[in-house]
Amino acid sequence: xxxxxxxxxxxxxxxxxxxxxxxxxxxxxxxxxxxxxxxxxxxxxxxxxxxxxxxxxxxxxxxxxxxxxxxxxxxxxxxxxxxxxxxxxxxxxxxxxxxxxxxxxxx
Amino acid sequence: xxxxxxxxxxxxxxxxxxxxxxxxxxxxxxxxxxxxxxxxxxxxxxxxxxxxxxxxxxxxxxxxxxxxxxxxxxxxxxxxxxxxxxxxxxxxxxxxxxxxxxxxxxxxxxxxxxxxxxxxxxxx
Numbered sequence: 588x589x590x591x592x593x594x595x596x597x598x599x600x601x602x603x604x605x606x607x608x609x610x611x612x613x614x615x616x617x618x619x620x621x622x623x624x625x626x627x628x629x630x631x632x633x634x635x636x637x638x639x640x641x642x643x644x645x646x647x648x649x650x651x652x653x654x655x656x657x658x659x660x661x662x663x664x665x666x667x668x669x670x671x672x673x674x675x676x677x678x679x680x681x682x683x684x685x686x687x688x689x690x691x692x693x694x
Numbered sequence: 695x696x697x698x699x700x701x702x703x704x705x706x707x708x709x710x711x712x713x714x715x716x717x718x719x720x721x722x723x724x725x726x727x728x729x730x731x732x733x734x735x736x737x738x739x740x741x742x743x744x745x746x747x748x749x750x751x752x753x754x755x756x757x758x759x760x761x762x763x764x765x766x767x768x769x770x771x772x773x774x775x776x777x778x779x780x781x782x783x784x785x786x787x788x789x790x791x792x793x794x795x796x797x798x799x800x801x802x803x804x805x806x807x808x809x810x811x812x813x814x815x816x817x818x
């Protein structure tokens with residue numbers, strides 16, 4: 588299986604801050620990388636697919652980049668509704684895998 | 695509008711078989727590119743992909759759970775069923791089903807619509 592490692596596992600930030608989360612794959616996955624946002628008690632929400640394509644309806648302050656094994660999710664100006672847990676997921680192989688998640692909370 | 699909803703027991707005993715049903719609307723699982731996946735999340739832990747079934751009845755499973763999982767579809771009822779045998783307390787989790795459509799995402803598997811999830815507790 589391809590292992591997905593997210594860092595940091597948690598971070599504290601303030602409204603208006605720019606935040607970057609990293610996801611590293613254990614092997615080459617091209618740009619087959621998706622990002623999800625999950626708030627407590629809710630199902631995940633797709634933010635980014637194909638490493639950098641913004642899902643319909645997702646605010647433009649979210650952006651994704653990377654290819655190969657290293658990827659980043661950036662939130663350019665953190666809003667109150669962005670305090671959540673973020674998950675990456677690879678779909679390069681037919682065995683899909685998620686990262687361990689990164690919790691973004693209020694400083 | 696696409697919706698999915700999971701249903702099934704909230705409590706199962708160790709060694710029993712769990713059967714969950716995902717009832718969906720707004721799409722057909724006979725349309726090329728479409729899939730329904732199952733993902734679980736133990737309390738306070740990460741998401742874990744379990745498996746997926748595609749429009750052409752192709753099925754993929756997590757290797758670590760492959761021997762315990764079966765996913766089937768009933769296109770006429772717009773349902774997907776997950777069966778997991780030999781349940782153990784470590785299988786306690788919220789189980790989600792989710793929609794994917796490879797044609798929408800450059801032929802990659804991304805879950806764009808999720809069910810609300812159903813919490814399953816394994817305990818004697």
